[in-house]
Amino acid sequence: MIRKFTKNDSEQVMKIWLETNIEAHSFVPQEYWRNSYAKVKEMLPEAQIFVFEDEKTKELLGFIGLMKNYIAGIFIVQAGQSQGIGKALMDYVKKKYTSLTLTVYQKNSRALAFYQRENFSIQAESTDNGTKEKEFIMSWKRGESK
Numbered sequence: 001m002i003r004k005f006t007k008n009d010s011e012q013v014m015k016i017w018l019e020t021n022i023e024a025h026s027f028v029p030q031e032y033w034r035n036s037y038a039k040v041k042e043m044l045p046e047a048q049i050f051v052f053e054d055e056k057t058k059e060l061l062g063f064i065g066l067m068k069n070y071i072a073g074i075f076i077v078q079a080g081q082s083q084g085i086g087k088a089l090m091d092y093v094k095k096k097y098t099s100l101t102l103t104v105y106q107k108n109s110r111a112l113a114f115y116q117r118e119n120f121s122i123q124a125e126s127t128d129n130g131t132k133e134k135e136f137i138m139s140w141k142r143g144e145s146k
Contacts, residue, residue: 002092005049005063012060013051014041020075027107028131036130047072050092052085064089071102090118099141106134119144 005013017040021033044065051063062076062085071093076085093100102120104111105128120138128135 001053001055002050002088003053005044005051009049009051009060009063010041010044013044013049013063016060016063016075016077017073019078023078024108024111025105025131027105028133032131050089052076052080052089061085062089064093066093066097066100069097069100071100086114087118094140094142097142099139101137101139103128103135103137105131106136112136 014037018033018037021028022030025033047065047067049063049065052061053059054061060077061080062074064074065072074086074089076083100120101123102115103126104115106112106125115138118140120140122136123139124137126135126137127133
């Protein structure tokens with residue numbers, strides 16, 4: 001079940017955020033994510049967040065966070081990856097927005113492939129100021145497909 005984030009979700013969301021970032025971005029030192037934890041947690045109320053909750057166990061299995069129509073991140077627990085949770089979250093926000101943008105590390109081939117399957121197209125390249133890693137700026141518009 002997908003629902004809006006509540007304050008009670010903060011700890012679970014942040015645990016998923018930290019674990020998923022460390023696992024998905026082995027090319028970024030773990031300390032970068034650990035050092036960013038407090039700042040990200042502080043920013044949660046500013047974002048529009050939707051969580052995917054297991055209907056039986058009530059465990060959060062993933063979430064997507066947006067700042068207006070910018071996807072700040074989509075995070076799925078490791079055991080829940082490749083189970084359709086990310087697709088469900090993406091479909092959910094695609095119904096709410098007519099266009100979406102995001103950035104993805106070029107080295108994160110799994111995420112890049114996911115976004116391309118979701119009809120996001122590469123618009124430009126940039127470098128993340130915090131990690132100095134190259135990333136793609138991608139966008140999606142309703143009604144457009146590759």
